[in-house]
Amino acid sequence: MTDTGISTAGSTAPGITHTRSPRSRVTLRVAAVLAAAVLWYFVYTQLAAFARTVTYDVLGLAAGTHVAAAIEFFLFETPKVLMLLTIVVFGVGIVRSFFTQERTRRVLAGRRESAGNVLGGLLGIVTPFCSCSAVPLFIGFVTSGVPLGVTFSFLIAAPMINEVALVLLFGLFGWKVAGLYLATGLMISITAGWIIGRLKLERWVEDWVYTLQPGAAPGADDEALRWSGRLRLGRDAVREIVGKVWPYVLAGIAVGAGIHGYVPQNFMASIMGADVWWSVPVAVLLGIPMYANAAGIIPIVQALLGKGAALGTVLAFMMAVIGLSLPEMIILRKVLKMPLILTFIGVVGTGILVVGYLFNAVL
Secondary structure (H helix, E strand, C coil): CCCCCCCCCCCCCCCCCCCCCHHHHHHHHHHHHHHHHHHHHHHHHCHHHHHHHHHHHHCCCCCCCHHHHHHHHHHHHHHHHHHHHHHHHHHHHHHHCCCCHHHHHHHHCCCCCCHHHHHHHHHHHHCCCCHHHHHHHHHHHHHCCCCHHHHHHHHHHHHHCCHHHHHHHHHHHCHHHHHHHHHHHHHHHHHHHHHHHHCCCHHHECHHHHCCCCCCCCCCCCCCCCHHHHHHHHHHHHHHHHHHHHHHHHHHHHHHHHHHHHCCCCHHHHHHCCCCCCHHHHHHHHHCCCCCCHHHHHHHHHHHHHCCCCHHHHHHHHHHHHHCCHHHHHHHCCCECHHHHHHHHHHHHHHHHHHHHHHHHHC
């Protein structure tokens, strides 16, 4: 029997193959997702006990030693971050089916500055485009008539305050830190984009970009997706993104475990504390050459805060790593001339410095 969209439940004719209706398949997939969510929550609540048992009972390490602290941190944080990442990326995959590159471009095209900067920053939060997407996104936006400043508001917000970073920050540090990061990152993207737009820097975009004709991006969105398709996209996103970033996550947690276990308590306060005036610019300068995604850098942030580093300095470091990464600048050089890239670094870097000093002074 072919799939007619009508349930075949109850058909008993011999020789006829039963086929579930689309609605039944969606119901089964939703039920499977809910069952997986319950299992996820149960396992997540047992991670601390698992880490303690393996560290002290199975490995027989003595409590209070550096190696025991480092190993317990690693055994607890590794499954915790990977499980958070998996559930967040699954949700991101579903969100992505609503906010694809082509639809985002259409929403921003024709928007006036100011309102466009705000909309660009907000769309950057919910559209999970990484630095490797910077060039095709930039070309698509510019050729569709999106103002340069609005394009930069989007390009700054998309990697810096993506939803993976926000949910991980919420899961590890609570809503206050996640909210502060969201508000300040959004402020930087909107303000920096507005300033770049006011400076009228279009002449520093590579000339060949303006010769291209606007058109739909490859793989333009399928807006007629059913929920079964959106759930499948969420699953595919987990396979693609978690499968790609897990080595960075393990590396970040290993660094964090070393800091947690071996760096003396309050040591970081002496070099990254709120009273050390030069710590914020140094943190930004150290962060720019690094390449890490949010999932990999957050365990390091967690360990630094645990050892006494100031929140403003650590947030500045994290923003520099994610929002001003050297690899992204190299990628953008294909479409931007050096004066515009340096202006972009200067405006965004200044915003990050302000955020760092502000939080160190207030918190």
